[in-house]
Amino acid sequence: MVQAKPHPAAATEQLHSISPSESEQVIQFQHSEQYRTSEWYTGDGQITASGDNRSFTVSATYTLKAEVKLVKGVFERSNPTLAQVYSRRRRCVAIVDQTVAELYGEALHGYFQHYEIPLELLICRAWEIDKTPETVHRLLKFLGKDGCDVSRNEPVLVVGGGVLSDVAGLACALHHRRTPYIMVGTTVVAAIDAGPSPRTCTNGTQFKNSLGVYHPPVLTLVDRTFFRTLATGHVRNGMAEMIKMAITDDAVLFEQLEHHGERLLETHFATLSEDVDLAQIADEVIYRALFSYMKHEGTNMFETYQDRPHAYGHTWSPRFEPAAKLLHGHAVTIGMAFGASLAVEMGWLQPADRDRIVALCQRLGLSVYHPILEDINLMLEGQKNMQRKRGDGGLWAPLPTGIGRCDYAHDVSPTLLQAAIDSHRQFCSTLPNQGQGQEMYLRDLGLE
Numbered sequence: 001m002v003q004a005k006p007h008p009a010a011a012t013e014q015l016h017s018i019s020p021s022e023s024e025q026v027i028q029f030q031h032s033e034q035y036r037t038s039e040w041y042t043g044d045g046q047i048t049a050s051g052d053n054r055s056f057t058v059s060a061t062y063t064l065k066a067e068v069k070l071v072k073g074v075f076e077r078s079n080p081t082l083a084q085v086y087s088r089r090r091r092c093v094a095i096v097d098q099t100v101a102e103l104y105g106e107a108l109h110g111y112f113q114h115y116e117i118p119l120e121l122l123i124c125r126a127w128e129i130d131k132t133p134e135t136v137h138r139l140l141k142f143l144g145k146d147g148c149d150v151s152r153n154e155p156v157l158v159v160g161g162g163v164l165s166d167v168a169g170l171a172c173a174l175h176h177r178r179t180p181y182i183m184v185g186t187t188v189v190a191a192i193d194a195g196p197s198p199r200t201c202t203n204g205t206q207f208k209n210s211l212g213v214y215h216p217p218v219l220t221l222v223d224r225t226f227f228r229t230l231a232t233g234h235v236r237n238g239m240a241e242m243i244k245m246a247i248t249d250d251a252v253l254f255e256q257l258e259h260h261g262e263r264l265l266e267t268h269f270a271t272l273s274e275d276v277d278l279a280q281i282a283d284e285v286i287y288r289a290l291f292s293y294m295k296h297e298g299t300n301m302f303e304t305y306q307d308r309p310h311a312y313g314h315t316w317s318p319r320f321e322p323a324a325k326l327l328h329g330h331a332v333t334i335g336m337a338f339g340a341s342l343a344v345e346m347g348w349l350q351p352a353d354r355d356r357i358v359a360l361c362q363r364l365g366l367s368v369y370h371p372i373l374e375d376i377n378l379m380l381e382g383q384k385n386m387q388r389k390r391g392d393g394g395l396w397a398p399l400p401t402g403i404g405r406c407d408y409a410h411d412v413s414p415t416l417l418q419a420a421i422d423s424h425r426q427f428c429s430t431l432p433n434q435g436q437g438q439e440m441y442l443r444d445l446g447l448e
Contacts, residue, residue, distance in 0.1 A: 023051025038153045040065055040180055040218040066298065068196050068220045068290055070283060074184055075107040081221060083115040085155060085182065091118040093148045095139060095168045097160030098125040100186050103229050108159070120148050126164035127447045128328075131203045133211065139171035143179070152176040155218060161187035161234075162194035162328070165217075166209070169200030173215035183217035186226040188238020188269075189328070192289045193310075196220040198301045208318040210389075214302050222290065224282060228271035233439035235268050236365050237329030240313070242285065243366075244336060245292040247357055248309035251404025253288045254360070256281065261364050306396040309406050312336055315397040319382025320372045325448060330367040330440040337361060337368035337435070341424035343399040345416065346409070353403055354427075362431065369428035369435030373421055380414060 028046040036042070045060030073079050086092040092112055101108070101123045112119040122142045124135070143150045150156060158168040158181050165183055172181040185195030201212025227235060239261065246254035257264075260281050267273040269282040297310050313335035321331035340357045343349035358368050373379065387395050394410040401407050412420075428435035442448040 025049045025051060038178075038180060041178070064216070064218070064301075066196070066198075066216045066218055066220070068222065068294060070222045070224075070287060070290075072223060073225060074221050074223045075104060075111045077111060077114045080115075082111070082157070082182075083117065085219070086112075086117050086157075087115060089154060091120060092157055093120045093143070093150050093154065094157040094159060095122050095124055095142070095164065095171075096158075097164045097186065098123050100160050100226075104159075104186075104226075122147075124160075124164060124168070126160055126167065128163060128203075128442055129448065131163050131167060133202055135167050136171050136174070136202055139168055140175055143171060143175045150175060150179055152179055154179070156181040157184070158182065158217070159184040159186060160190065161185070162189035165190050165194045165197075166199075166201050166212070169215055169217065170202060170212055173200050173213045178215065180218045182219045182221070184221045184223065186223075187230060187234055188227060189241060190238075191222045191224070191226075192238070192286060193241040193293060195222070196290065196294055197297055199297075203322070208321055210318075216298065216301065222286060224269045224286060225271055227268040230268060231445060232265065232268070233327070233445050235265055236438065237327050237445075239265065239364055240329030240332045240336075240361075240366055241293075242289040243357075243360060243364075244312050244332060245289050245310060247336065247340075247400050247403065248312045248398055248406040249292045249296070249404060250288055251402075253285065253292065254356075254403050256285050256288070258356075258360055260285070261360065265364055303390075306390050306393070307408055308396075309398050311396075312339060312398040312400070312406060315339070315386050315395070316373075316379055316382045319385060320370070320375075320378060323378065324370055324372045325442050326367070326370065327440055327442060327445065327447070330437055333361045333366040333368060333437070334370050334373070337428075338373060338420065338424050339397065339399050341427060342397075342409075342412070342416075342420040343401065345420045345423055346399070348399055348401050348407060350402070353400065356403060357400065358427075358431070358435075362435070362437070365438035367435065367437035367440045368431070369424065370440075374425065376414070376418055376421065379417060379421070383412065383417070 026046055026048045030044050041064050043060060043062045047056055047058050049056040071081055141147055156172050172179045183195045185191035198214045198216035199212060200215050201209040204210030246257055264282055270279040293310050296308060313332040317331040317335035337358050340349060340354040344351050344354050361368050383395060390396050395412060397409040398406045399409050439445060
């Protein structure tokens, strides 16, 4: 005897309730697990009918589970982390940075061969100049029907730095409207900031990261052993994002960077050293920076609210960074140092704390000043762009109120902006090299 399959509606629990107005009906939906698309995403919702057969409203929630883990030797055969994900899927589709493939390609292939998992690989150059919609389209072709035909529930493996995490994450977001991915960040920026971030993006005309969607990796694996082969300039560039979270959210992290930052830079986070104590410090610094960042970024995934401390240093820099062709980390520290001077001008921050912020950036060779700040029209344009991006409710520029805490400036008038620029220029004129850092331009690391 053939049994009839249950009607789909029977598998969806509908909870009916009547609002105070008897003509209004609210129906809540909790969908059955057997119809779930992906193991990482869930959701439910409700529909409210007005009762006059003329209108209704719909509300829905979307929940995801994203994990961030510190690991060691992610491609070592004794580490089963990736194998546990891909063995049951019988293949791994991966997008890997070109330089990473040159350095670690043999280890990557050997790992999946050891676990008898077929590897379908796209090698992608991911410089700042490659952060374009064209790169995203090329990745989409690889993921789509003309390439690997990736399923909506098949996690793509992305291995590389911050640019690759942005463009590959965006491609995964667009493929099937949401395809999961696993991020292995191989640079400091990718490990503690861009990699686990839900903000995937590509650059628009003269405004950095202006095109994108919110789509975090379902799993981020942070393996600092990759830092061993980085140029020191790339390590320095990434440490700017650690300083950002230390200033705005974690005073202990700031003190750790004051005490150990130069040594961590010199040893590429203890990967060029046999010092066991320094290795423990490196892990703690990375973990604290990650936790502080994701505490705010991960729980406010769609930027529903603009009290975002991790936006410190990122209010004016998205406009002047491409104009001056600065490395991202240097642009951020210039924005942070200027923001500290602005906070002093507003009476929010003591000059001594501003001096600590600037001194830490300088000790690590990061920039705190560039003459482009003096272009008031560019700064005002950047401010206008950012206010639009943040919803037109205010500028909401994060500014420090002390080490480890911040507040948000609703508005910065042209007069106040000019006064802060003048004050910051005067302050930085007394600094070594007038506040400019080491290897601060894209061309310095061959990324122009």
